[in-house]
Structure formats: structure tokens, C-alpha cells
Amino acid sequence: MKGRISSVHCLHDGFGDTAGAGSASRYxxxxxxxxxxxxxxxxxxxxxEIDYLILCTQTPDYxxxxxxxxxxxQIGLRSSVGAIDLAGGVLSFVFxxxxxxxxxxxxxxxxxxxxxxDINAPSGSAAALLVVADxxxxxxxxxxxxxxxxxxxxxxxxxxxxxLDWLAHQVVPIAHPGGHQPDQTSSTLxxxxxxxxxxxxVSRGDKLVLVGNDLAGSWAGAMVTW
Amino acid sequence: xxxxxxxxxxxxxxxxxxxxxxxxxxxxxWTVDKIAAKTGIRTRHIANAAESEASLAVMAARAxxxxxxxxxxxxxxxxxxTQSSDLSSSAARTVQRQLGLRLGIAxxxxxxxxxxxxxxxGLAKGLVESGVAKNVLLLTADTYSRYVNSADKxxxxxxxxxxxxxxxxxxxxxxxxxxxxEYGTNGSGGNALIVPNGGRRPGQDIxxxxxxxxxxxxxxxxxxxxxGPAIFNFTLSVVPTTVESILHKAGLGLDDVDLFVFHQxxxxxxxxxxxxxxxxxxxxxxxxENSGNTVSSTIPIALSxxxxxxxxxxxxxxxxxxxGVGLSWGGLMVQW
Numbered sequence: 001m002k003g004r005i006s007s008v009h010c011l012h013d014g015f016g017d018t019a020g021a022g023s024a025s026r027y028x029x030x031x032x033x034x035x036x037x038x039x040x041x042x043x044x045x046x047x048x049e050i051d052y053l054i055l056c057t058q059t060p061d062y063x064x065x066x067x068x069x070x071x072x073x074q075i076g077l078r079s080s081v082g083a084i085d086l087a088g089g090v091l092s093f094v095f096x097x098x099x100x101x102x103x104x105x106x107x108x109x110x111x112x113x114x115x116x117x118d119i120n121a122p123s124g125s126a127a128a129l130l131v132v133a134d135x136x137x138x139x140x141x142x143x144x145x146x147x148x149x150x151x152x153x154x155x156x157x158x159x160x161x162x163x164l165d166w167l168a169h170q171v172v173p174i175a176h177p178g179g180h181q182p183d184q185t186s187s188t189l190x191x192x193x194x195x196x197x198x199x200x201x202v203s204r205g206d207k208l209v210l211v212g213n214d215l216a217g218s219w220a221g222a223m224v225t226w
Numbered sequence: 227x228x229x230x231x232x233x234x235x236x237x238x239x240x241x242x243x244x245x246x247x248x249x250x251x252x253x254x255x256w257t258v259d260k261i262a263a264k265t266g267i268r269t270r271h272i273a274n275a276a277e278s279e280a281s282l283a284v285m286a287a288r289a290x291x292x293x294x295x296x297x298x299x300x301x302x303x304x305x306x307x308t309q310s311s312d313l314s315s316s317a318a319r320t321v322q323r324q325l326g327l328r329l330g331i332a333x334x335x336x337x338x339x340x341x342x343x344x345x346x347x348g349l350a351k352g353l354v355e356s357g358v359a360k361n362v363l364l365l366t367a368d369t370y371s372r373y374v375n376s377a378d379k380x381x382x383x384x385x386x387x388x389x390x391x392x393x394x395x396x397x398x399x400x401x402x403x404x405x406x407x408e409y410g411t412n413g414s415g416g417n418a419l420i421v422p423n424g425g426r427r428p429g430q431d432i433x434x435x436x437x438x439x440x441x442x443x444x445x446x447x448x449x450x451x452x453x454g455p456a457i458f459n460f461t462l463s464v465v466p467t468t469v470e471s472i473l474h475k476a477g478l479g480l481d482d483v484d485l486f487v488f489h490q491x492x493x494x495x496x497x498x499x500x501x502x503x504x505x506x507x508x509x510x511x512x513x514x515e516n517s518g519n520t521v522s523s524t525i526p527i528a529l530s531x532x533x534x535x536x537x538x539x540x541x542x543x544x545x546x547x548x549x550g551v552g553l554s555w556g557g558l559m560v561q562w
Contacts, residue, residue: 027426028426029427052409053411059313059426060313060337061425061426062420062429063309063310063373063421063424063448064339064421065339065413065416065419065420065551065552065554066309066552066554067337069411069412069416069552069553069554070413070416070432071413072411072412073411073413073414073416080410081409081411082345082348082409083411083413083554084336084337084345085336085337086334086336086337087334087336088316088335095332095334098332098353098356098358099352099353101352101356101358102351102353102355103348103349103352105352106348106351106356108348108351108407108409140356140357143358144330145303145330145331146329146330147319147323147329147331216315218333220332
């Protein structure tokens, strides 16, 4: 069984993106709850459908307990879900996709929720998406990783790792490894994806290339079938 | 069809120690024997100022490589489970660099506590069985001693520092090696075990009784707080039901399990659980006398010890179960 991304939603600015001043998110868990609720209402998904929550953040509420656990009870997930935090900044979203695919293909979960959320004053950004088991899916997503390597190499490596005659497909780069932007967070790639979907730049069946690279020279890339 | 398994496991404890003798000098009302009887722990290992979660994990990985003839160049994914206070850099990436592993591999940090080894096994299984990785270096490392306020004997007697390393790789295709995973989370109990200071959010927000003034402590900047009775009740409620769920999923009975290896929280609680579940002592491994509660490292330390002592033999059916901070729990069956 392989998974596919079924929906993606984001908050560009969790501090400003609120109806009343009293509900502004001050902490990562609050931002995560806010974007999760948006996903549930926009995608008509019930919290009880989720089997596993992966929260990508560099700014957890506490050193411990794990922020994903705090989010679990606040968004009404079942007590039989798994919940973990994943660090890694802009790369963490690609890692989360790889972990979600692994959980689904090894039959440990059917619906994985990935939330990215970081508080970086004066703003906060967050995204939420679902990876769901898709019995009709044949081709696996491909992943490639590296460190201390020129970022320009990474895109080629991802394409090579996919083992795909990618010239034959519509390949959409979601975030080119362009420049080292200091404001990159775990939400950078999913927000770019959400924007591409919103602007109808991608269609179902397209191959999406997602590549993130961080200031330390590490990168992570995925070739995902939308 | 690829079936992932635990190909090898080892661990490392720092040289510094906090013995019951040390503790009874500071807390004269607690004798050496009383501490041992209450906790089952004789000594805890404590990281020094030069040691970190990453450096302990490096030592554990070196022990794993050396004792099992593993070429470090075979590793193509590093998964480090830690609740480190250093959020500015990736401990997994530091370990990758210090071990001289290949550059073209992933190194990721996940945050979970006492259930972390079980969750990490599930994630590593997924990576191997979906073809993303062939040889996952699974590390657990924590230095809770830094979080413990030295005047808080309730947690100081329990927690020790340590790290473990496991190699997760493809096993024999015809047999299931890591199976019947069960997971659980209850964030509304997250206030029962918390580091109230040193994070972004004040601990009092969710755990008013964790405040140092309420506890009569001078803050050390972290002040790990544990609501002992709440954790005890949580454990007694989730462990038996999770054991039952795992057995049901695996199609096994309690007597089909050759060895039970639970998170080594403290011996008193473990014995209580063992009696409640009706597991004979010879099939219930306890290993915390020399290391204490090392959080996500207790299960792999116990596995490594059971193997060294000859208690754990190839072909055995083993149940692993982790539970604690989060609140988070999880378990599985292992065909050793």
C-alpha cells in the first residue's frame, strides 16, 4: 500500500490570521491546533480518521513533553494515535513525507497527518496535510538526502533516485534549491505546495519535486506524485 | 517483500555516577537500602559538562559497530530519538559527522521520551520496508540529569543519562520480525511529566504544580517535574490494555511470549505491573540497577543486557512496551 497527499492547508501568518485578538497563537501547539482545525473544516475530514500525527517544528512549547502529544488531545484525535515531533527545519517536511510513506506502506497507519508549525517572532507559519493510503497507487515516491553537498546537485540526485524517465512526465518543481533564505521554516515547502495547488499549477498525476536545503548545507528532496 | 528487523543493539553510559550512597548523604532520611528497595536502582550514570546527547549517541554507535563488525559506510539513514535542550542544531547530523558516515544520507531528530524506542522502531521499519533506506542507525540519547533539580529527590533517585544504538535492516523475507505495533497518545496528561522551564512556554500554563515556588525549589532553569501518582495511575491503566491489544493483533496468548521487556521506569512499578498481568518473573526482564531510568534508552539497554546475559536468544518472541512522558505509549512484538 502506498500513500498520497490528499489535501494541504496553510496559515501564512498564524498571529494575524485570526478572527479575534484573543485567539492569536502564541505557541507552536496553538498554531498547530489552528491549522489542523482549518484542514478539518476545509477538507471535510474527521479528527477520528487520523492514525498518526507528525509535527515538524524547531520551536516546541516545551523541552518535554512532546508538542505533538499536546496537540493530539486539543484537536480531538483518538487516544490510539501515534504522535511525534520531528526537528530539522525546512528539511523536516521531506523527512515527514518519507516517514509517513513508511508507516503506510508497512501497514502501521492508513491516514497520517503532517503539521508544520514554527513560532518565529513577529510571525508564525504553519501548514497541515494528510497522507492517505491509496490502493490504486502503483509508483512509489522517491526520496534523496545529503549534506555538505552543493545544493545544485540535490535536484539531479532526487530525479536520479526516482528511477523515472521524468522527461516523459509533467514535473513541477515546488521549491527550487535557490539561495539560502534565512526565514525558511518547516512550513516553507508545504506552503509552496499549497500555493501551487491553490493557483492550479499542479494537476493530479503530476510529478512534484520538493527540495529543501538548510543553512548547514544539508538537503532533502522528494519526487511525489500529486 | 522486505521485513525489517533489529540486526544488532548496544548502548553506552557515561562514566560519572550518582550512587545511592551519594544520595543518602544529601537526603539523610533516605537510607541506601530504602532507595534501592523503592526504585530497584543502585546507581545512575551522569553526563559531564563536556558530554552531550550527541556525544553519548556517538559512543553507543561505536560500541554497536565494533561489537558487531558493522561497516559505518553501510548506514544510509540516521534516526536519533532525543529530548535534547539544544534545538539550534541537529544532534543526528552531529552524530553523522562525528562517526564519519556517508554524506548522501538522511539524519533526523525525533522528540519522544519513554515510548521513543518503540516509535523509532516503527519509523525505521517503515523506512526499510518502503525502500527509502537499507540500514537505519537508530539512536536514543538523553541527559535528563541536566533537567533534574538537585533538591528534588523524587526524580533525582530515578533518572540517569545514557544512549543506545540499534541497526535496523532487512531480515529473512519469510518471517515477520517487528509486528503488531500499537500506539497511544493522551496529551491532556502532558502536565504529569514536564520540564516547566527552559522552553518557549511557561510550565505553569498547563502544569501549575510544576512551578518551583510551589515545590519549594530554587530553579536550575529546567526543574523536571513528575506527578508520581498520576504517572503511576496512567501506567496501570494503559499497560494492561496495550498488552492485550498487541497480543490480539499478533494472534498470540500471554504464554506464547518468551520475554517481556518494558520501559524500565522503576522496579517497584514494574513488579506491580508484572503481578497484575500474571507474568512469571523469569519471562519479565528487569534491568535498571546500574543505569536507572534512561528514558528512551531503557528498552534497548535491557535488550542488550538480556542478550549479553543469555536470557534473550535467537528465535524468541519478545514484547516491547514503552510508556511515559507525553503522555505517550506504544508496543510491539519482536521475533528476535
